[in-house]
Amino acid sequence: MSVFNYILFPGIIFAAAAGAAVCWIERKISALIQFRSGPPLLQPLYDILKLSRKETLIPAGAPAPVFLGAPVLGFSALILTAMILTEAGAGRGFAGDIFAVLYLLRVPVFSIFLAGASSPGPFSSEGASGEVRVFAACEVPLILSVVTVILKSSGELSLAGIHSIQSYEGAFAASLSGFIAFAAAFLCLMARSSRSLFDMPSSGRDIMGGVFAEYSGPPLALFMLSGWILDAFIPLLAVLLFLGGSGLSGTLLRYAGLLLFSALVKNIFPRLRIDQIEKFFRYPVTAAAAFSVLLGGLGL
């Protein structure tokens, strides 16, 4: 890993560009569903450039290091996640990178929590507590479904390895236990990226942008970029773990299909309340994920 890798490919520039592209695709799909023409191709870039020219306000009473450090923390963790996932998609990787990704995906949650907790104001605290509650509810089923994948690939611990096993054994999602684990993990990952049904913690209409209500200028731009990178790379994680696909084209095709599916879900279903999300993940989804571990252990 050289500086070139960190900055250009598969580092900051690549991850941000992929995130912006995915953000545009989703906004365009929403627009087409609502019979609009939607934003121009470079709209994410305009948004970021505009925010980077604006003033950074630190609300009175907010601890400035935490308030400004939170977006940087989340962003850097997501850049690392994006780099590991891109490398794994290209067939390189290291044993245990699956745990590294699971660990790194927790960091943005804490950055959002820090952001909400350090900004004074009821909307931010409300958003932060919602974020943590959703995180706590969906962590267990996510780990259980990853355990199913590891069982099914007979102990393979690298994402690239899991992906390549599926290219000749068929996708894990095609078997019973794999499908249940895939469904549970996909829901958890959507909740983790605060998407569609699960975007209550950062909802605009109800709590004025939630944790981001007090952010302005470049820190807000960093949070937006982190959100896009999360949106872009979480489907890739699901593809690597459950859908397989031989070669770059097969992987990309599955990735595009999953992206389209989650964009449709986002536009069709209304958002859930925090307590509904919690109940949903704590009981049915966790039970399904545990069942998939059992089935996976039996070899189904």
Place this chain on the structure above:
Amino acid sequence: MIKPAAGSLWVYHFAASSCSNCDMEILEIFTPGFDSERFGIKEALSIRHADCLLVTGVLNPKSLSLLKKVRGEAPRPVKVAAVGTCALDTGIFRGSYNVLKPLDKYIPVDLYIPGCPPTPEALLSGLLGLYGKDKPGPGKRRKGRWIF
């Protein structure tokens, strides 16, 4: 005919005692029919995200003090648009006992959108005129308030 334009403008809606028709016309530009998103115009829900304040209605002492407070909380550069005849020159409420002077007597206004209420087309073409302009609004960052 609205010229295609590119940019990003998040508008914040401040209703300073309007008759609420202007407010409905503002909401109209976000609907699929007018689709302000194709020009990058979105609704900012928190004042910290705002690039432009859309002020509707006539000012009275209470709403003026609130408006000044809200404008102070917006990150610079922030534009102010006077929407509707009321904000422009107090319109049909002129001479009423609690009505103050028009908006631009109190704070600098970058954009005047006349009409009672202005049509969504007028709002959109006016807002698009803000792209690429930095004067004469409070475009300067305040000293000591920004980090990056």
